[in-house]
Amino acid sequence: AKAAGRNNFRFFESEMGEAATVRMKLENSLHHAISRNEFELHYQPRIDLKSMQIVGLETLIRWNHPQLGRIPPLQFIPIAEESGMIESIGQWVLQESCRQLRQLIDRTGRPLRLSVNVSARQLKSKTLVQQVQAVLQEAELPSHMLELELTETALMEDMDISVAILRELKDLGVMLAVDDFGTGYSGLAYLQRFPLDVLKLDRSFVNENAEGAKNLKFIKAFLDLAHALNLSVVAEGVETLEILNYLLEFSCDEGQGYLFAQPLPMDELEIFLKQSDFS
Ligand code: C2E
Ligand code: CA
Ligand code: CA
Ligand code: CA
Numbered sequence: 001a002k003a004a005g006r007n008n009f010r011f012f013e014s015e016m017g018e019a020a021t022v023r024m025k026l027e028n029s030l031h032h033a034i035s036r037n038e039f040e041l042h043y044q045p046r047i048d049l050k051s052m053q054i055v056g057l058e059t060l061i062r063w064n065h066p067q068l069g070r071i072p073p074l075q076f077i078p079i080a081e082e083s084g085m086i087e088s089i090g091q092w093v094l095q096e097s098c099r100q101l102r103q104l105i106d107r108t109g110r111p112l113r114l115s116v117n118v119s120a121r122q123l124k125s126k127t128l129v130q131q132v133q134a135v136l137q138e139a140e141l142p143s144h145m146l147e148l149e150l151t152e153t154a155l156m157e158d159m160d161i162s163v164a165i166l167r168e169l170k171d172l173g174v175m176l177a178v179d180d181f182g183t184g185y186s187g188l189a190y191l192q193r194f195p196l197d198v199l200k201l202d203r204s205f206v207n208e209n210a211e212g213a214k215n216l217k218f219i220k221a222f223l224d225l226a227h228a229l230n231l232s233v234v235a236e237g238v239e240t241l242e243i244l245n246y247l248l249e250f251s252c253d254e255g256q257g258y259l260f261a262q263p264l265p266m267d268e269l270e271i272f273l274k275q276s277d278f279s
Contacts, residue, residue, distance in 0.1 A: 023079060026068075026071065026075070026076055027079050029065060029066075030063075030076060030080060030083070030085055033063060034088060036066075038064050038065065039062065039063055039089070039092065039093075040061075040062040041059050041060070041061060041096060041097050041100065042059075042062055042263035042264055042265055043057040043058065043060070043097075043263060043264060043266060044058045044256060044263035044264070045057055045256070045260055045278065046234060046254050046255070046256045047254060047256065048253070049248055049252055049253060049254060050253075052277075053278065054261075054276070055112065056112055056113035057101070057115065058116075058149070058256065058263075059093060059114065060073065060117075060263045077119065080119075081119050084121065086121050087125055090119060090122040091131055093117075094116055094135050095135050098139035099138075099139055101114045102140060102141060104266060104269075104270065108270065110273065111145065112145075113146070114141075114145060114146055115149050116148055117149045118148045118150055118154075120153065120154035120157055123154050123155075123162060123165060124158065124161060124165075128165065129165065129168045132146070132148070132169065132174060133172055136172075136174075142173070144174070144175060147174065147175035147197070147198065148174055148175070148176055149177045150162075150176065150178060150179060151178070151180050151184070152180065152181060152183065155178065155191075156184065166195055166196075170195040175198060176194070176195060177234070178191060178194075178196055178200065179200050180200065180202040180236075181199045181201050181202055182202045182222070183204065192229065196231060198231060198233070198234060199231050199232070199234070200234045200235075201219070201222065201233060201235050202237075203236040203257070204237075205219065206219075206235045206237045206238060207239060216246055219250060224250075232253045233252050233253050233254070234254040234255065234256060235247050235252050235257070236257065237256075237258075238255040238257030238260065239258050239259050240259060241259065260278050
């Protein structure tokens, strides 16, 4: 019976395929990742393109799996999302990054803004608004120092609910940004329904656009339209001086990318803040 069981398992495993097995492994260990302290937060600077100063940080989660090593967020965030674990992970990210920002401000006196990614599922959670309020209070941060990044697809999933929750968040005073703009199909017209402050232009545009003149026209038109709608624009994935020059020419507000800085853990970021030309 034992041998048959083993064979069954082998059959099952090959049927599911290796990808599904890895996924199951990840999902199982994701349950303990918070309590076992396996997550780590990195912060990527955001640069104001007029002053060339660091004005904010985006929190990016890292998972150090005890056996598999570092798992990229694009691999585990979708699993966390589907299994519902994103709600507790998201809450942890919000709380921990606000705490770390408070410590950074206390040590350096630099009032940097903090951007935190919020997933579609978190946005629909009934407790998001309370969570945000509690976390800000605990870290003693003014609400305008926190920005929440929401993807276009998350906003569009349940538009009326999203509008209502965003209004509540806006009433608290937090900043609201659309992440990965340009990868969805909604366009700016739809986005006018939401009380937004910032659009983050997806890096696939920013990078590709360095090449073709047609794409550059797109970026320029996009910036003009966003500004006409009173939105501030952040270009993601700024990797070259060439694209930076175009962004400056088109009056893009802020930039983020390897040209300025990689995402760094807080202790390294603090050193970077002391040494970098952008700070
Ligand atoms: P995102 O929100 O679009 O974050 C930007 C991603 O681009 C980050 O990848 C960052 O490391 C990377 N990046 C920054 N500058 C450059 C550049 O110049 N060139 C290139 N090629 N890439 C650059 P990362 O850290 O791997 O995160 C991937 C995605 O995972 C994020 O995309 C976000 O959607 C998700 N994510 C990360 N942390 C969290 C989190 O705490 N909560 C949620 N819900 N999602 C998160
Ligand atoms: Ca983001
Ligand atoms: Ca993004
Ligand atoms: Ca992205």
